[in-house]
Amino acid sequence: MFRIFMINFKELASTYKTPLYIYDLDAMKAQYEQLKSAFKGRKSLLAFAIKSNSNLSVIKNFADLGSGADCVSIGEVRRAFLAGVPNYKIIFSGVGKSDDEIREAIERDILYINVESEAEIGRVELIAKELGVQCRISIRVNPNIDPKTHPYISTGLHDNKFGVEIDAAKRMYIRANNSEHLDPVGIHFHIGSQLTELDPIYESAVIVADLVRSLQSIKIELKFFDIGGGLGVRYKDEETIKPYDYAQAILTALKGLDLTIVCEPGRFLTANAGYFLTKVLYEKKNGAKRFVVVDGAMNDLLRPSLYKAYHRIEALTQSQTELSDADVVGPVCESGDFFAKNYPLPILEHNDLLVIHSAGAYGFGMGSNYNTRGRSAEVAISHGEVKLIRRREEFEDLIALEKEYLDN
Ligand code: LLP
Secondary structure, X not given: OOOOOOOOHHHHHHHHOOOEEEEEHHHHXXXXXXXXXXXXXXXXXXXXXXXXXOOHHHHHHHHOOOOEEEEOOHHHHHHHHHXXXXXXXXXXXXXXXXXXXXXXXXXOOOOEEEEOOHHHHHHHHHHHHHHOOOEEEEXXXXXXXXXXXXXXXXXXXXXXXXXXXXXXXXXXXXHXXXXXXXEEEXXXXXXXXOEOOHHHHHHHHHHHHHHHHHHHOOOOOOOEEEOOOOEOOOOOOOOOOOHHHXXXXXXXXXXXXXXXXXXXOOHHHHHHXXXXXXXXXXXXXXXXXXXXXXXXXXXXXXXXXXXXXXXXXXXXXXXOOOOEEEEEEOOOOOOOOEEEEEEEEXXXXXXXXXXXXXXXXXXXXXXXXXXXOOOOEEEEEEOOEEEEXXXXXXXXXXXXXXXXXXXX
């Protein structure tokens, strides 16, 4: 990714301490503009998938560019509003929404709710009826296509819990079209994340576009063709899909259909614009095995532990020693607490810094307080200026919701 300003990691570490998340807002903006321009000449809405990075300042950075928001909980919907995303650009998806969440989404008059099951359409209809309104919906279709990605982030196969089959979708559209309280405006599919092959996306788009055509033949006219997110990024040496090719594949599938294209990118916009900065505590050896112990841990950045995901590590050190393989591990009490296994690094000193790359997506957001560790601070850089966008969690923050219940 193009880094306009050099980031002074050492200075950031001394000002904000470690572990620390750092986001380059200009790089995020460049990614947004690249994808948006791939769809130029067509009506399109990029709805940033907030789950990938839900810091309010990051969402606002996209909202200022005209982005919408793809949300998967009412908490995310509230974040989108707070960050200035207009109601008519907010989408609420997810396989399980509570009645309260559905009610609030309807009351907030968002663009549409993505419905993921026949049971759910019943709940949405009932709640819209109680509120005396008509709710705009879209239906998430599961095209049963293998996206060829990590099984944990594959979502477009019948084996996955997401969406409904074509036949069920058709029934649901007919039902919605006949209901006073439902307004079917869109169709949605999202087959998985970190996609690096275009064919599965194209095949899915063809299947879903065919459904749009068959709905048209029974006078059900949709306005939005929501292609989900999923565009992969380069963590190591992956060949990724070019936004232009992606857009062309969708447009080819949509031939003859004049729907607004909605795209829900997360990782593509944020992953490579984020860095996780951690400090070396010490080196140790168990027999021949070398470990570098750092102050960040799996509670800060879970992807390596959960998916064995690769994140490039850059060592900032004076050390001139030869590289040798080490496991980079954190202080959490789990053998699964690592950022890398057998990673070539020079011998490191106490307080040397490691920059863990591609940490802008599904980094902070998947963090936890496991082992009573406060979550890191987050800073953003824009036009060379650094600002704090989330302060570090302190011990008092962690116990705030429990303390009053302690029996003395
Ligand atoms: N839309 C829907 C309906 C989604 O489920 C997702 C991601 C997105 C959009 C955004 O996908 P993206 O453009 O970021 O690939 N924690 C995993 C990724 C989980 C993705 C979940 N859904 C990871 O760290 O790789």
